[in-house]
Each structure stands twice: as structure tokens, then as C-alpha cells.
Amino acid sequence: MTADALATWCQVRNQIDWASAAGETPAPVRAAVDGFAIWCEAGDRSSNPARGDRLLTALTRTRVDASRKRPLTYVLLAEWQRLVLGMPEVAFRRGDAFAKGGRERYALTSHTQRDFVHCVSQSTDPRVPLASRAARAYLDVAFFHPFPDGNARLAMLTLAYVLELERVRVDQVGPLQTTRYADDAAGAADLADLVSVLIRSTHRRATRPRH
Structure with a gap:
């Protein structure tokens, strides 16, 4: 059997x-261009308008929730996932999940959901820089793979939400869309650094004097 990539990630x-x-990184950061909205448009609406519209609706919902300072809980993530998938109800997966053509297996145990809730709750830890918290939450959703479908989209929405809580938006999302592996510690740290770079570059462009 394929090794448990979730245990490796933990x-x-x-x-x-x-x-x-x-x-x-600076905060707040208000981008001149909404990178996450562009991601919704480019990634889904061009080929599947209904799916893209659902993703934009979910993004809007994350921002409303951020304005209300709602904690990042399983219940909140499930609310977004219902919007992403257009389903009345969603539930935590009931078996092992697979990704990357079956090369990564995320096992399900009696404590998987509990561990997931604990991990995402750390997204507001003030001892950790914002970019690291956002990257870590993204990877938690990707590798815990909480739902049977739509986890990649949910991971990006989660990253956006962690930033939004600090009133930070970025104008580019494309660089984040690279395959991540559960056993790649250097890659996880690089993702945190990349989020930091995107925040700082967005702030620089947004505050650049106009002539």
C-alpha cells in the first residue's frame, strides 16, 4: 500500500x-488588482462558468466571514465548500484519499478530523508571521484533504482568508499554483517565503507614486 502522505506531512x-x-509583511495591503478574483475567473469561469461563479461566491463569502473575524473551523470550511461545490451539504471524507494519480495517499484514522481542526486553528497564532500561517493553512487543507472533492480550491480560499483577516490582499496568485508534496519540507518553507514576497510586491506596486 502507498505510504501515508498525511502522516508524513504532520x-x-x-x-x-x-x-x-x-x-x-506589511498590513493592511489593498491590491490595485484582485489576484484571487482573477484566479477564480481564469481558473474556472472561462471553461466552466457555473463552477467559476460558485468559486467567486465562495471567495466573497470568505471575505464577509473575515470581516466578522470568524474563527477558521471545520464548520466554516464546510460552509465555503458547499458554495464551491454547489451542494446543500458536505461531510468529512469517510475513507483514505488519493492525489497526484494515486502517488499520495492521505489515510483516514479515528483522529484525522480532530487533528485537522487543531492544525487549522493555528492559523491565527501571533508568534508566526502572517505569510507562514497562510502557507501552512493552505498545505493543511491540501494534505488533510478533508472533503472528497474540491480541496485544491478550498486550500486557496483558506490562504486568502488567513490574509484577509489581516486585511491583506495580493495582486498575483498564479505563482502559488505549483504542485506541492507532503514530504517536501523545503518546498513548504519556500511557499511561506513566496507568500511573503507576493504580499510585499503587491504593497510596493499599490503604493508606488503615480506620475
Whole structure:
């Protein structure tokens, strides 16, 4: 049987020095261009308008929830996922999940959902820079794979939400869309650094004097 990539991620996650993986970033940051909205448009609406509309609706909902400072819980994620999938109800997966053509297996145990809830609750830890918290939450959703479908979209919405809580938006999302592997500690740290770069570059462009 394929090794349990989720167990690997949990080990890797605890080995990374998230406090040093990314530097401090400015806040608030209001991008001149809404990178996450563009991601919704480019990734789905062009080929599947209904799916793209659902994703935009979910993005809007995350921003309303951020304005209300709602904690990042399983219940909140499930509310977004219902919008993403256009389903009246969604439930935590009931068996092992697979990704990357079956090369990664995310096992299901009696404590998987509990561990997932604990991990995403750390997204507001003030001891960890914002970019690291956002990247870590993204990877938690990707590798815990909580729902049978739509986890990649939910991971990006989760990253956007963690930033939005600090009133930060970025003008580019494309660089984030790279395949991630559960056993890649360096890649996880690089993702945190990339989020930091995107925040700082967005802030620089948004505050650049206009002539």
C-alpha cells in the first residue's frame, strides 16, 4: 500500500521553523488588482462558468466571514465548500484519499478530523508571521484533504482568508499554483517565503507614486 502522505506531512509540519520561514509583511495591503478574483475567473469561469461563479461566491463569502473575524473551523470550511461545490451539504471524507494519480495517499484514522481542526486553528497564532500561517493553512487543507472533492480550491480560499483577516490582499496568485508534496519540507518553507514576497510586491506596486 502507498505510504501515508498525511502522516508524513504532520511530521514535516512539526519540523519546519515557521517563525523563520517568512519575514514580517506589511498590513493592511489593498491590491490595485484582485489576484484571487482573477484566479477564480481564469481558473474556472472561462471553461466552466457555473463552477467559476460558485468559486467567486465562495471567495466573497470568505471575505464577509473575515470581516466578522470568524474563527477558521471545520464548520466554516464546510460552509465555503458547499458554495464551491454547489451542494446543500458536505461531510468529512469517510475513507483514505488519493492525489497526484494515486502517488499520495492521505489515510483516514479515528483522529484525522480532530487533528485537522487543531492544525487549522493555528492559523491565527501571533508568534508566526502572517505569510507562514497562510502557507501552512493552505498545505493543511491540501494534505488533510478533508472533503472528497474540491480541496485544491478550498486550500486557496483558506490562504486568502488567513490574509484577509489581516486585511491583506495580493495582486498575483498564479505563482502559488505549483504542485506541492507532503514530504517536501523545503518546498513548504519556500511557499511561506513566496507568500511573503507576493504580499510585499503587491504593497510596493499599490503604493508606488503615480506620475
